[in-house]
Amino acid sequence: MDDLEFRKRIYAEPKCQDDAVRQAMQEDKHKRKFYDEMGLLEQKIEQALDVPVSEGLQSKIILRQSIQEKSKQPKVSKAYIAIAASIAFVFGMTINHFLANQNSFNVTEMALAHVYHEMQSHGNLDLDLDINTVNAKLAAYGAQFEKEIGHIYSANFCQIKNTRALHLVLAGQHGQINVFIMPKANDATGWDSVSDNKLTTRSSRYQSADLIYVAPKAENLDAVQDSIENKISWRI
Amino acid sequence: MIGNFLRKKKTQTQVLVGMKEKQIQYEALVSAYHKDMYRYAYWLTHDQHIAEDIVQETFLRAWKSLDSLLDANAAKSWLITILRRENARRFERKQFDMTEYEEHNIHDDNADTEQNVEQQLLQRKIANLPVEYREPLLLQVVVGFSGDEIAKQLELNKNTVMTRLFRARNMLKEALDSGNSERSANG
Structure with a gap:
């Protein structure tokens, strides 16, 4: 290995220990000297490059990684939150449904009970009202009678469950006909006709109000229903 | 569904064990190489803070793709590749003024x-x-x-x-x- 090549080798790789380099040093002490000098320079370069590293750096690196990991964790539990939310939702719906069912009531039964109760307490009441008095009260339901509806024994507001109804007592062929006019009772059930040994019922459901008829069994309630409802007009 | 749930839980435990191993591997990597990486970054950038930033970014990226490191012997050159890319990205982000080398950055005792x-x-x-x-x-x-x-x-x-x-x-x-x-x- 000539001098120039040797120097180039050592400049590029001062710690080179391969056979050719070793042999060259053994044969030529100038080369050995040059190698040692370059070794000293290399030591200085190493020291110069060996800048201090801030002690906290390692912790900072690991901290950043662990924060990154932590911020990813909610993704894992999202499924659990979704399941919990679903359970809560179903639970809420069940409770709601249960309470709604509790609120619902059989409207025909209540009307019947009301009629029986009134028959006992003031069955003989006859106020002989005119149609205008009735219409004044009916206005609260957005309705009015366009024509006479025959004899009117009474027209009183009464309470069916939580609903305020207008209770009309009219004259029928076979006794008194009770008509309840009430705001839409959507949570009520029992709109079908029923009869017991004395009375029979009908119901009509309009857009803004419900009507329930209770009359003696012998009464032709279908005809009564038609006649009344032909005379009524709705403003709402 | 419950079976599914339990099975899922089991794989999650395995994932957790895997995570712990990954964490240990990562911390060993940081411990072994952060000084070399810092010095390399320092002499590329001439700025202690930029160098620290680059090294932190480098290791964060290394964490994200640690699964792709299969050969421990290749770790160093793998990290250097990430670090050099990170340094190049710094120049893409903004026309960076090359920090002038300042002596007092280095020990001056x-x-x-x-x-x-x-x-x-x-x-x-x-x-x-x-x-x-x-x-x-x-x-x-x-x-x-x-x-x-x-x-x-x-x-x-x-x-x-x-x-x-x-x-x-x-x-x-x-x-x-x-x-x-x-x-x-x-x-």
Whole structure:
């Protein structure tokens, strides 16, 4: 290995220990000297490059990684939150449904009970009202009678469950006909006709109000229903 | 569904065990290489804070793709690749003014011994080496790469790498020699 090549080798790789380099040093002490000098320079370069590293750096690196990991964790539990939310939702719906069912009531039964109760307490009441008095009260339901509806024994507001109804007592062929006019009772059930040994019922459901008829069994309630409802007009 | 749930839980436990192993592997990687990586970054950027940022970014990226590191022997060159990319990204983000090398960045304790004067001169000269000479030198001295590894990392042929290493040391030696003769002349 000539001098120039040797120097180039050592400049590029001062710690080179391969056979050719070793042999060259053994044969030529100038080369050995040059190698040692370059070794000293290399030591200085190493020291110069060996800048201090801030002690906290390692912790900072690991901290950043662990924060990154932590911020990813909610993704894992999202499924659990979704399941919990679903359970809560179903639970809420069940409770709601249960309470709604509790609120619902059989409207025909209540009307019947009301009629029986009134028959006992003031069955003989006859106020002989005119149609205008009735219409004044009916206005609260957005309705009015366009024509006479025959004899009117009474027209009183009464309470069916939580609903305020207008209770009309009219004259029928076979006794008194009770008509309840009430705001839409959507949570009520029992709109079908029923009869017991004395009375029979009908119901009509309009857009803004419900009507329930209770009359003696012998009464032709279908005809009564038609006649009344032909005379009524709705403003709402 | 419950079966599914339990099965899922089981795989989650396995994932957790896997996570713990990954964490241990990661911390070992940080412990073994953060100093070399910092020094390499420092001599690329000449700024302590930028260097620390780059090193932190490097390890964060390393964490994200730690699964792709299959060979522990390749860890160092893998990290260097990430770090060099991270440094390049810094230039893409904004037209970065190359930070001027400042001496006081480096230890400055007992400033006036002759050895320190020489070291400071050497540091200044290293910092001012053109990057194509500086980088192979850093890979060799700081990172401990062989000529072949440097060639692979920098995508150069080995002869080019050896020539650059020769020139880098030649420049430093000349600077030191002239510095020493100046001091002898003054002294």
